[in-house]
Amino acid sequence: MLHVVLFQPEIPQNTGNIGRMCALTRSRLHLIHPLGFEINDRNLRRAGMDYWYSLDVHQHADWHAFKASPVRPQRLWLFTTRTTTRYWDAKFEDEDGLVFGNEGHGAPEWLHAEIGEAWRVTIPHANTSLRSLNLSTAAGIACYEALRQTTLLG
Numbered sequence: 001m002l003h004v005v006l007f008q009p010e011i012p013q014n015t016g017n018i019g020r021m022c023a024l025t026r027s028r029l030h031l032i033h034p035l036g037f038e039i040n041d042r043n044l045r046r047a048g049m050d051y052w053y054s055l056d057v058h059q060h061a062d063w064h065a066f067k068a069s070p071v072r073p074q075r076l077w078l079f080t081t082r083t084t085t086r087y088w089d090a091k092f093e094d095e096d097g098l099v100f101g102n103e104g105h106g107a108p109e110w111l112h113a114e115i116g117e118a119w120r121v122t123i124p125h126a127n128t129s130l131r132s133l134n135l136s137t138a139a140g141i142a143c144y145e146a147l148r149q150t151t152l153l154g
Contacts, residue, residue: 001026001027001095002025002027002028002146003072003073003097004018004022004028004029004097004098005030005066005076005100006139007102008032008033008101009035009100009135011037012036013136014103017140019049019052019055020049023051023056027143027147028056028057029056029057030066031059072097075096075119077090077092077115078099078101078107079098079099080120081131081132083122085120087145088145091149092150098142
């Protein structure tokens with residue numbers, strides 16, 4: 001199983017898109033609080049997220065609670081613009097976690113340090129004057145590459 005880890009996501013539509021992808025790929029979604037929105041029945045219905053209750057989603061009060069969870073990934077890969085290692089050079093394995101910072105601030109410096117340079121990867125883009133891809137687009141690219149490498153999707 002692949003794990004997609006969202007660190008304090010801020011935009012519900014991005015989280016919804018990523019949740020749908022996780023449901024379709026049978027990947028586990030981890031949401032690290034605080035979130036920039038509420039997950040409740042009314043908001044889920046309004047966003048058309050009728051699949052949410054069939055999704056393998058785990059919410060964690062903070063990073064420390066995530067790290068202590070019995071359902072956490074074995075290894076963590078941080079997707080960031082602050083590295084030169086490209087994601088296609090990573091060797092993903094079953095039970096890996098793909099970690100994404102939030103839309104407004106990315107991952108904090110302490111999280112970069114904790115995960116370490118060897119486990120940070122980037123999705124390269126041609127227009128270096130632009131900051132980064134949309135969170136749900138980046139998660140989709142990363143998830144499907146990891147699934148391709150591990151042949152967990154077939």
